[in-house]
Amino acid sequence: MRVLITGITGMVGSHLADYILGHHPGVEIHGLVRWRSPIDNIAHLTGRVTLHQGDLRDLTSLITVMKAARPDRVFHLAAQSYVVTSFTAPADTLHTNVIGTTNLMDAVRWADLDPRIHICSSSEVYGQVTADEVPIRETNPLRPASPYAVSKVGEDMMALQYFLSYGLKTLRTRMFTHTGPRRGDVFAESTFAKQIAEIEAGRRPNPVQVGNLDSVRTLADVRDAARAYWLLLEKGTPGEVYNIGGDRTLTVGEILEILKGFATCPIEHAVDPARLRPSDVTLQIPDTSRFREATGWCPEIPPEDTLRDLLAYQRNRISRS
Numbered sequence: 108m109r110v111l112i113t114g115i116t117g118m119v120g121s122h123l124a125d126y127i128l129g130h131h132p133g134v135e136i137h138g139l140v141r142w143r144s145p146i147d148n149i150a151h152l153t154g155r156v157t158l159h160q161g162d163l164r165d166l167t168s169l170i171t172v173m174k175a176a177r178p179d180r181v182f183h184l185a186a187q188s189y190v191v192t193s194f195t196a197p198a199d200t201l202h203t204n205v206i207g208t209t210n211l212m213d214a215v216r217w218a219d220l221d222p223r224i225h226i227c228s229s230s231e232v233y234g235q236v237t238a239d240e241v242p243i244r245e246t247n248p249l250r251p252a253s254p255y256a257v258s259k260v261g262e263d264m265m266a267l268q269y270f271l272s273y274g275l276k277t278l279r280t281r282m283f284t285h286t287g288p289r290r291g292d293v294f295a296e297s298t299f300a301k302q303i304a305e306i307e308a309g310r311r312p313n314p315v316q317v318g319n320l321d322s323v324r325t326l327a328d329v330r331d332a333a334r335a336y337w338l339l340l341e342k343g344t345p346g347e348v349y350n351i352g353g354d355r356t357l358t359v360g361e362i363l364e365i366l367k368g369f370a371t372c373p374i375e376h377a378v379d380p381a382r383l384r385p386s387d388v389t390l391q392i393p394d395t396s397r398f399r400e401a402t403g404w405c406p407e408i409p410p411e412d413t414l415r416d417l418l419a420y421q422r423n424r425i426s427r428s
């Protein structure tokens with residue numbers, strides 16, 4: 108079997124490649140890499156995966172990649188994924204996520220292939236929900252509260268439309284917060300871990316700079332997420348959409364406190380007004396029963412282990428820089 112992973116240089120894509128190599132050694136892995144993308148997260152995979160240069164914004168490049176890789180399965184994980192950047196660069200976010208996904212699906216059609224395609228939507232599509240609307244089911248209303256969320260609604264709906272109109276075997280996930288080693292520095296738990304590691308190393312003074320600590324999230328481990336995505340294309344139904352997420356509910360402040368508990372020195376924190384958003388999504392608790400029933404998946408790694416590993420990853424990066 109041949110798989111193509113877009114976003115293979117990112118946190119989830121690199122862990123998915125690790126998972127496949129570890130559990131399904133006969134699978135041939137191809138990865139889409141944007142020109143000049145940093146490849147630190149997949150340096151350890153050299154010689155074990157085939158990389159193809161291309162760009163989601165460039166249909167011609169995607170057709171060339173599809174014809175070369177000829178995947179049986181496509182995991183589309185590449186995206187502009189940072190909510191805050193979407194407020195400052197909304198058009199860029201829409202282009203990469205909506206047009207880029209459309210280009211990818213068109214490339215599959217142009218190359219005359221019929222793979223199962225994982226389209227990675229997001230819990231952000233549900234936007235701000237009220238207390239009586241949780242746990243969030245796939246049937247909850249979509250009320251996107253950021254340009255990023257709008258882009259994921261567009262990506263999600265284009266995948267549905269290509270299934271309905273052309274029979275493309277798209278399966279959509281709406282993943283809730285997931286993290287672990289290789290998480291981008293900008294996200295909440297990752298910037299906290301990075302700042303703590305810098306304070307421990309004497310590279311920055313206390314306090315850790317934070318934004319809104321009251322948001323509620325469930326935290327899934329990226330390695331559980333990678334296993335979920337594999338199971339999705341093994342056992343899921345084309346045309347369907349599935350919520351996926353962790354089962355421990357924490358405020359962002361509680362996540363910070365867990366990380367502080369692992370620190371080797373006292374850590375303080377202070378709110379930086381620049382880290383507050385024009386609108387924030389403060390309550391995200393999923394109902395993942397549809398996905399669990401379809402695949403048998405459930406999360407295995409507790410948030411404490413995830414956050415310990417994330418801090419270890421940030422410490423390691425700082426010690427090497």
Ligand SMILES: C[C@H]1O[C@H](OP(=O)(O)OP(=O)(O)OC[C@H]2O[C@@H](n3cnc4c(=O)[nH]c(N)nc43)[C@H](O)[C@@H]2O)[C@@H](O)[C@@H](O)C1=O
Nearest residue numbers: 188190229230282283284293294295317318319322359382
């Ligand atoms: C499922 C979804 O998950 C992610 O989106 P996100 O939830 O917006 O992620 P985040 O880590 O940027 O914010 C989480 C919460 O934490 C608050 N917060 C406090 N203090 C800081 C802070 O200092 N930095 C950041 N970034 N957030 C902070 C912030 O206001 C928000 O309420 C992406 O993977 C996205 O791609 C995705 O699809």
